[in-house]
Structure formats: structure tokens, C-alpha cells
Amino acid sequence: MPDIVLFDDPILRVQLLPLTYTRPIAAIRCGIRTISQKWEEALQTTVSFQTETYLSSKFPAKISEDPLFINGALCPNAEIVQELNRLAPRSGLISEKNEILAVRTDVFWNAAKGVNGIDLATYTGNLTLIRNVWDIFSFNGAQIKADFERITASKSSLPISDPFTHCYNPDQIFIEEGAVIKASVLNAENGPIYIGCNAFIQEGSLIQGPFAIGESSVLAQGTKIRPNTTIGPFCKVGGEVSNCVFFGYSNKGHDGYLGNSVIGEWCNLGANTNNSNLKNDHSLVKLHSYFTNSLADTGLLFCGLIMGDFSKAGISTMFNTGSVVGVSVNVFGAGFQNKHIPSFSWGGAAEGITEYRFQKALEVAKDTVNRRGVTFGGAEEDILRNVFEETQLQR
Structure with missing residues (x-):
């Protein structure tokens, strides 16, 4: 079986903010498992992630000579798994709405590249794709x-x-x-x-x-x-x-x-x-x-x-x-x-809202994580810092 890489569709990733500020789409939980855990169980293999650069140290990609890229918002079912197993190199699967569901290719690929040169088939079966936060x-x-x-x-x-x-x-x-x-x-x-x-x-x-x-x-x-x-x-x-x-x-x-x-x-x-x-x-x-x-x-x-x-x-x-x-x-x-x-807002509608100072927010985040016996390391700090900087114009 090719290496499975769950990719972030750039449009869906933005539609799924703020939840995807801190995780790839496939790390979203819906049902009992996260989407990535569903794929690992369905395919009996490990998966990796193709996501934003600042998330990649915590959620790295493992891309071999024969990767299968699967949309990270797609939940597996038996019919989709069967279709994916049929994909030959340089072929792909799209939805009836022309959304990229999967691409198998022997060269580096990401969703921004599109599907030019890929032999596409349209999937018409049952489909669960997490497009919006609701x-x-x-x-x-x-x-x-x-x-x-x-x-x-x-x-x-x-x-x-x-x-x-x-x-x-x-x-x-x-x-x-x-x-x-x-x-x-x-x-x-x-x-x-x-x-x-x-x-x-x-x-x-x-x-x-x-x-x-x-x-x-x-x-x-x-x-x-x-x-x-x-x-x-x-x-x-x-x-x-x-x-x-x-x-x-x-x-x-x-x-x-x-x-x-x-x-x-x-x-x-x-x-x-x-x-x-x-x-x-x-x-x-x-x-x-x-x-x-x-x-x-x-x-x-x-x-x-x-x-x-x-x-x-x-x-x-x-x-x-x-x-x-x-x-x-x-x-x-x-x-x-x-x-x-x-x-990174602090306050409320009645009291007024100010910016949550980054160092204070970071201290609280570290304490919240560490008191559960989980390590809050450099990767987590870098993710929060990036989100703080990316969202400054919203505050």
C-alpha cells in the first residue's frame, strides 16, 4: 500500500477556522475518532499530514515515491476505500462538485497544484466531507x-x-x-x-x-x-x-x-x-x-x-x-x-475586549497542558505564536 498523506484543501481549511489554526483538517474529531484515526483504522496503516508550514513540525508529512494523497476532510467508508484501492499512479478521484478527494502520483503534489495531468474519475457514491465547522x-x-x-x-x-x-x-x-x-x-x-x-x-x-x-x-x-x-x-x-x-x-x-x-x-x-x-x-x-x-x-x-x-x-x-x-x-x-x-482576546461585550498579551496567554497555555501531564514544547509554542501573529488584524 502507498504511504497515505492527508492533505488540507486550502479553501476548506479556511472555512474550518478557528479549529484549523492549531491542527490539520484531518485532526478534527467527528464521531468517535478523529478523521486521521478513521483512515488508519480503515486502511490498517499509519498516515501523515500535508498542512500549513507552521503546523508541520507537529504534524509532519511522510512522502515516499508512491504516495496516496487523501483529502483530510473526507471521512472513510467501505465504498470509498474500495475506489481508492483501485487508483493507479497519476490518477485521482473527485466529487460530483469537482472537489479533489484523492490523488495518487509519483511526483510531489499538493492541492494548490490542481489536477492537471492527472487521470480523474468522479466518485458518485455516499460521501461525508467536512466542509464547514457546523x-x-x-x-x-x-x-x-x-x-x-x-x-x-x-x-x-x-x-x-x-x-x-x-x-x-x-x-x-x-x-x-x-x-x-x-x-x-x-x-x-x-x-x-x-x-x-x-x-x-x-x-x-x-x-x-x-x-x-x-x-x-x-x-x-x-x-x-x-x-x-x-x-x-x-x-x-x-x-x-x-x-x-x-x-x-x-x-x-x-x-x-x-x-x-x-x-x-x-x-x-x-x-x-x-x-x-x-x-x-x-x-x-x-x-x-x-x-x-x-x-x-x-x-x-x-x-x-x-x-x-x-x-x-x-x-x-x-x-x-x-x-x-x-x-x-x-x-x-x-x-x-x-x-x-x-x-487572543481578553474580556467581554459588557466590559470591553482587549488583546490577550502573548506571553501571559502562553504561560496559561503551558500550565493548562502541563498540569495534565502532557508536554507543551517548542512546536506548540511556535503554533500559538504563529496564530497570534496571523490574527492580529482581527482584534
């Missing part, structure tokens, strides 16, 4: 189901030993090694429930599938999980959560509502933080677009909060319907916050 939570339920089938196909679930936990449709509930569940209700009648290794479901939690919780994450006492929600690894989540994706290492440990939202890594939502996900007039939600620097129509009735990595919200913070918070933002204060808060 696609992440919109596609999440279906991706949980797809990942669940792949992950559990050749494995057996551990039994639930707690006598006070009640399960509906237990055949669609999978428990990994070390997970603990106490006095909770798990309802998998409308979709599977996946409990990752060493996860802890505390007393009184109510869970409706499709749902996934990653390694060593915790659901606090009395948490209400509504369908199509993913909690990535090493998170702590409480309150009421509906159709949300937490990438990993982020906390919403207290009461408060979060709906139709995407939360990056190393974020924290203070106690009683709430978001609106439905407008009072029931009109379609518009969301800040980094591609047009204006509001984009999502076409959705329900759309909540998109938050980039290392951002934090103070207690009782209120987010409007369709809010976007950039990277390393410290937002707090009374009233609803602005619908777009640029990266």
Missing part, C-alpha cells in the same frame, strides 16, 4: 454509528457490573477496559453508546445515544447527555449537553446548557456557562465565516458555539446563537457575548 456536529451522530461498527466489529464489550445502572438496547452499548459506570441510565434505542477505556460515568448520569466518551473522560454527577454527542479523551463534562463535540482535554464540569456546538482542545467553560442554539424567531442561524469575513448562512435552525483551542469562559458566561470564539480567548462578564470573538 458539519462537525451535524454529521456527528452518523459518524458515531459508523465508527462504532468499525471499532466493535471484532471486539467484545465488557459487561456493566453496577446493579444500579439501567440499559436500554444493551447490544448497542460497548464498554472498553477500565471504564466505570455508576447508577446511570444508558439508552441506546436510537443509536449506539461507546464508553472508552478508563472513562468514568458518575452517579445519576442520563445518556441518550448516539453517544461516545473517550479515554479517561468523566461525566459529572447528574449529567444529561442528549443524542449525537461526543466527549473526546481526557475531558470532564457536566450539566446538559446536546449534539456537541468536545475534541479532547477540555472541561465543562458544572451545570449549564451547551447545544449544537464544537469545543476544541484545552478549553474550559466556567460554572453555569450557557449557549443559545435556537433563535427566538426560528430563522436560520448565521455564523462568522473566516473565508468571507462576514456572516455565513448555515442553513440550520439549530447552531450554537464554535470554540478554538485554549479558550476559556468565566462563570455564567452567555453565548448567542451561532457564536465563534477563536484560539486562546479569555471571555467573561455580564450579558450575551459578541457573536465573534477573535483569537
